[in-house]
Amino acid sequence: MQATRLAGTAIRRILIAIVMMAMTIMAGCSDENPLGPYQPEIGNNPDNFQFQVTAAKNVTTTIDYTWQNSSTAASINQASSIRDGAASITLFDANGTQVYTKDLNANGTYSSAAGAAGTWTVRVVLTNLYGTLNFRVQKL
Structure with missing residues (x-):
């Protein structure tokens, strides 16, 4: 027994x-990625912020990053290839004032409006995004 x-x-x-x-x-x-729908590569250093996403597939998210800018303005270089969906970047200065916003489908180099130096916010909004994103924000 x-x-x-x-x-x-x-x-x-x-x-x-x-x-x-x-x-x-x-x-x-x-087939699904257990770590999430996309994996951005971020370089967040004082006066130099970089963001890259390769081969995003149907990503919808809004993410805020804090970034130290010792200047009162920024230069933004955008180089993206969006197949579908939408992506945008918005910058807020140290006082929370919006100083820049643009669709990331618009490639080129742009300047923000003047704002307050200090801790800025870089907001990235992705909606049903398919494609590759690449942008850099540097003190001006």
């Missing part, structure tokens, strides 16, 4: 282990 009970417990443990391994293998075969 004791031997039968021990054998039953061992079989149950083996079955649980097999089921857990199968679930792990199936999760590894998924």
